């Protein structure tokens with residue numbers, strides 16, 4: 001990597017999409033891994049906020065709790081759990097690649113479909129089990 | 134050999150241009166592996182809590198069970214460490230100017246360290262109350 005900003009502003013990775021770079025299922029998933037990674041970071045900071053409010057005692061927690069149980073809080077929670085299950089599944093896919101397994105195009109495309117499916121199944125299962133139990 | 138631009142010493146050290154070799158790569162993978170069971174546990178727990186009794190007393194009671202408190206501390210440590218390493222890569226990819234890159238990289242480390250300290254302290258405070 002060059003340490004200086006290039007004088008000639010050539011197009012870089014994210015701006016290649018669409019204009020110069022053919023749409024591919026696998027690159028969409030790769031992109032989603034980064035997006036969910038950032039989203040999960042925001043979510044992890046919210047988890048810390050939740051715990052900190054809990055540590056502040058019932059009075060302080062009363063200012064936070066209603067937002068979690070409100071409809072928008074529940075939607076956010078559902079999306080966060082799905083993002084985590086997707087990132088987890090795709091992360092395991094990464095770990096297999098790292099040991100040299102499943103890197104050919106056919107397998108990479110198929111494992112991509114599997115990861116999306118597994119993420120949906122795990123997320124729905126978590127919420128369904130919670131409701132039934 | 135003769136057309137390798139790296140010196141034999143550099144290759145023997147194996148530290149590369151960033152001077153930390155494969156360390157970042159490796160700890161990102163180790164934290165990812167630790168996060169597989171921890172994240173599954175957390176997602177199932179959160180779903181259960183959110184659909185059950187969400188009163189302060191019920192949540193505090195859940196956190197104060199030793200097994201839950203310890204697992205929460207592990208989850209926070211692994212997540213925030215992994216997240217710090219992950220966000221670092223994103224910054225390295227997109228922030229080009231050296232001065233702002235250094236600043237944002239440091240900010241990333243500070244924010245994650247503060248979050249980890251605050252989160253773990255909160256769990257211990259609730260659990261030991």
Ligand code: HEM
Pocket residue numbers: 033034035036037038040041044084087088089090091092094095161162165166168169172212215216218219220222223
């Ligand atoms: C709440 C928990 C998590 C957070 C906040 C998080 C955050 C992140 C972030 C920000 C990145 C960088 C993304 C990028 O460079 O494009 C990343 C990468 C990665 N994550 Fe996670 N992650 C979490 C959980 C997991 C889990 C459970 C796994 C399971 C295997 C995992 C596996 C990985 C792997 C393998 C990478 C490297 C991908 C690459 O080389 O491009 N992560 N994570």
